[in-house]
Amino acid sequence: MSFSDHSKSFAYPVLVADIGGTNARFALVDHANAPTRMCGKTATAGHSDISSAVRQVVLPETEIKPRTAIIAVAGPVTGDAIPLTNAAWVIEPLKMIADLGLDEVIVLNDFEAQALALPGYSGTDVEQVGKGAVRKDSAKFVLGPGTGLGAAAMIFASDTWVPVPGEGGHVELGPVTREDMDIWPHIEQVGGRIGAEQLLSGTGLPRLARAVAVWMNAERRFETPASITQAADGNDPIAVKTLEVFARCLGRVAGDFALTVLARGGVYLTGGITPRITRFLTDDGFRAAFEAKAPHETLMAKIPTFIVRHPDPALEGLASFARSPDTFAVDMHGRQWTSGRVAATG
Numbered sequence: 074m075s076f077s078d079h080s081k082s083f084a085y086p087v088l089v090a091d092i093g094g095t096n097a098r099f100a101l102v103d104h105a106n107a108p109t110r111m112c113g114k115t116a117t118a119g120h121s122d123i124s125s126a127v128r129q130v131v132l133p134e135t136e137i138k139p140r141t142a143i144i145a146v147a148g149p150v151t152g153d154a155i156p157l158t159n160a161a162w163v164i165e166p167l168k169m170i171a172d173l174g175l176d177e178v179i180v181l182n183d184f185e186a187q188a189l190a191l192p193g194y195s196g197t198d199v200e201q202v203g204k205g206a207v208r209k210d211s212a213k214f215v216l217g218p219g220t221g222l223g224a225a226a227m228i229f230a231s232d233t234w235v236p237v238p239g240e241g242g243h244v245e246l247g248p249v250t251r252e253d254m255d256i257w258p259h260i261e262q263v264g265g266r267i268g269a270e271q272l273l274s275g276t277g278l279p280r281l282a283r284a285v286a287v288w289m290n291a292e293r294r295f296e297t298p299a300s301i302t303q304a305a306d307g308n309d310p311i312a313v314k315t316l317e318v319f320a321r322c323l324g325r326v327a328g329d330f331a332l333t334v335l336a337r338g339g340v341y342l343t344g345g346i347t348p349r350i351t352r353f354l355t356d357d358g359f360r361a362a363f364e365a366k367a368p369h370e371t372l373m374a375k376i377p378t379f380i381v382r383h384p385d386p387a388l389e390g391l392a393s394f395a396r397s398p399d400t401f402a403v404d405m406h407g408r409q410w411t412s413g414r415v416a417a418t419g
């Protein structure tokens with residue numbers, strides 16, 4: 074396995090890109106000490122491929138063409154043609170190098186990118202939920218309910234931050250309270266089970282609402298996550314109960330990850346749903362479930378939890394990596410392409 078050994082720095086300017094199912098977001102890092110220059114976002118559906126989006130959105134913003142591109146995609150990075158999970162683009166690093174005159178392209182997982190941002194957050198980037206304090210140079214974890222449930226750890230070892238992406242969003246999610254026991258039999262199973270992402274995501278939220286409605290003997294049906302958060306704003310009892318259960322399940326799963334890596338550096342919540350349900354995350358149900366890990370309640374009470382308020386967490390993480398690659402150990406195996414060869418480390 075090859076890790077980033079950037080005692081060399083990247084060739085600047087570095088283009089950083091967060092390619093989601095719906096939107097692509099771009100920014101430029103002009104040199105190691107430069108602030109991130111945001112270039113805005115564009116709908117992936119509005120462009121035939123990433124090169125065309127870069128030409129329209131990024132190149133008009135800069136006099137010096139980017140020489141390196143570091144890209145985050147939702148989904149695994151496999152081979153020289155990387156399809157996106159929820160969009161038509163296929164990321165082809167060698168084609169990007171040819172189209173845009175780049176020296177190097179690196180493709181990372183989107184939650185690995187979000188993990189890279191964690192050590193640098195300060196001030197209004199994050200809002201703490203509950204008590205606890207960040208212990209310096211200790212493991213962190215990021216968990217993001219969005220279209221799916223993204224998850225990654227950030228481990229501190231040998232004076233280096235090591236992002237560890239994975240499929241943590243698919244861990245088991247069982248009932249704990251009496252109320253859970255009553256609701257769980259009404260939750261539709263997927264693949265013979267109820268995994269965390271099956272509830273704690275955009276598709277999961279309506280699934281949970283359906284089960285809550287059946288349990289409450291109500292006819293009400295919600296088709297979209299937005300319809301549930303909007304109904305909860307109007308104090309609809311099914312929507313409110315759904316989000317209470319959602320928040321405490323998120324706290325439980327966040328607590329499990331905190332225990333797994335001993336995340337004394339904090340657990341951070343991102344994803345498209347988090348900012349829409351802050352009322353339910355800050356009303357104590359989330360934090361109480363996070364801490365209820367007997368026999369480790371005392372340990373858990375010391376671990377802080379945060380809502381990430383930074384608007385572009387993945388871009389921020391890639392920009393941190395672009396500025397100081399030697400701060401991080403990023404696995405480059407099969408994910409780095411250079412202009413000098415066909416497939417760099419694959």
Ligand SMILES: Nc1ncnc2c1ncn2[C@@H]1O[C@H](COP(=O)(O)OP(=O)(O)OP(=O)(O)O)[C@@H](O)[C@H]1O
Binds near residue numbers: 093
């Ligand atoms: N007002 C809302 N209330 C609740 N959920 C919402 C609301 N608006 C959007 N969502 C949900 O948030 C999810 C999108 O989250 P997120 O932006 O993290 O996903 P993504 O795949 O990274 O998106 P993108 O492709 O835009 O980067 C979708 O499931 C969407 O339904």
